[in-house]
Amino acid sequence: RQEQFRALRSVEPMTRDGKRINLNMNAGLLVDLPQLLESGAEGIGLFRTELQFMIASTMPRGEEQEAFYRSVIKQAAGRPVTFRTLDIGSDKVVPYFQAITEENPALGWRAIRLALDRPGLLRTQLRALLKAAAGTELKIMIPMVTEVQELKAVRVLLQKEVQHLSKFGHPLPRKLQYGAMLEVPALLWQLDELMEEVDFVSVGSNDLFQFSMAVDRGNARVADRFDTLGRPFLRLLRDIVRAGERHNTPVTLCGEMAGKPLSAMALLGIGFRSVSMSPAAIGPVKAMLLGLDTAKLGHVMSEALDGDPAGMPVREILKRFAEANNIPL
Numbered sequence: 001r002q003e004q005f006r007a008l009r010s011v012e013p014m015t016r017d018g019k020r021i022n023l024n025m026n027a028g029l030l031v032d033l034p035q036l037l038e039s040g041a042e043g044i045g046l047f048r049t050e051l052q053f054m055i056a057s058t059m060p061r062g063e064e065q066e067a068f069y070r071s072v073i074k075q076a077a078g079r080p081v082t083f084r085t086l087d088i089g090s091d092k093v094v095p096y097f098q099a100i101t102e103e104n105p106a107l108g109w110r111a112i113r114l115a116l117d118r119p120g121l122l123r124t125q126l127r128a129l130l131k132a133a134a135g136t137e138l139k140i141m142i143p144m145v146t147e148v149q150e151l152k153a154v155r156v157l158l159q160k161e162v163q164h165l166s167k168f169g170h171p172l173p174r175k176l177q178y179g180a181m182l183e184v185p186a187l188l189w190q191l192d193e194l195m196e197e198v199d200f201v202s203v204g205s206n207d208l209f210q211f212s213m214a215v216d217r218g219n220a221r222v223a224d225r226f227d228t229l230g231r232p233f234l235r236l237l238r239d240i241v242r243a244g245e246r247h248n249t250p251v252t253l254c255g256e257m258a259g260k261p262l263s264a265m266a267l268l269g270i271g272f273r274s275v276s277m278s279p280a281a282i283g284p285v286k287a288m289l290l291g292l293d294t295a296k297l298g299h300v301m302s303e304a305l306d307g308d309p310a311g312m313p314v315r316e317i318l319k320r321f322a323e324a325n326n327i328p329l
């Protein structure tokens with residue numbers, strides 16, 4: 001099947017009923033970049049900038065960050081890259097930075113929280129990104145947002161950096177897109193404000209699942225007993241897609257579930273048109289979607305999510321749909 005996936009590289013990801021799907025890959029290091037061409041991904045939907053920090057023994061300086069981002073953009077050769085600002089804390093350990101041990105690190109001082117408390121760190125990164133992306137289109141997204149207010153605070157810092165650079169005559173990105181990761185359930189009750197505040201939203205389903213189901217994503221004893229294709233989580237995801245549609249704000253999903261053909265199919269069935277996954281998953285997911293009728297699946301999913309909640313598990317419904325419609329999984 002590897003050969004077959006390779007042959008799909010240059011095939012347009014279009015469903016049987018003519019829906020163009022945006023397939024992106026996740027990355028975090030320069031060694032990931034060649035996969036962009038090999039996988040046939042359209043761009044990098046999630047670039048985890050903390051990786052550079054995690055493999056370093058001391059804090060990378062602004063110039064090092066800038067040089068690194070510049071190489072990423074150069075190697076991406078015009079394909080869009082969405083840079084996520086530092087997501088350190090919890091499972092992403094940066095030893096020289098976090099000395100304190102926390103009782104609940106997943107709920108602790110991490111990502112945007114840490115960045116807002118250490119604005120110097122965030123501003124250095126934003127400046128490095130703005131400089132590296134001079135003349136190109138820059139997409140920045142913010143991890144672990146809990147309140148829309150945090151996004152406004154980061155935007156102020158971003159504007160300051162833009163002003164600072166332009167004052168000193170530095171060339172700026174041609175276009176700047178500002179996005180949020182949706183990983184904390186509290187945002188589900190701020191969807192309208194959220195969609196108005198940003199240019200795009202990317203669902204971090206790994207963390208969103210962990211927090212909404214109250215299961216540690218790294219603990220197989222509990223994480224495995226709940227299903228990302230269960231009704232609660234799929235309904236929750238569908239609410240996000242609908243909010244995006246209401247506000248005309250692009251919504252994508254970049255957690256692990258996007259890379260499994262069956263769950264990717266479920267995502268298309270509830271309305272996602274853009275996903276980002278590990279490079280190896282692009283081929284299998286593309287093979288799945290080429291034969292998919294999203295309208296037909298959409299009806300099945302509505303029935304499954306709004307019909308009898310005690311009925312057949314959604315995972316089973318999806319498997320049967322795939323089998324009946326010759327969808328390769």
Ligand code: PEP
Pocket residue numbers: 046048087183203204205206207208254255256
């Ligand atoms: C997620 O939480 O789903 C996500 C994509 O981010 P990470 O896995 O890096 O936490």
Ligand code: MG
Pocket residue numbers: 183204206207
């Ligand atoms: Mg996350």
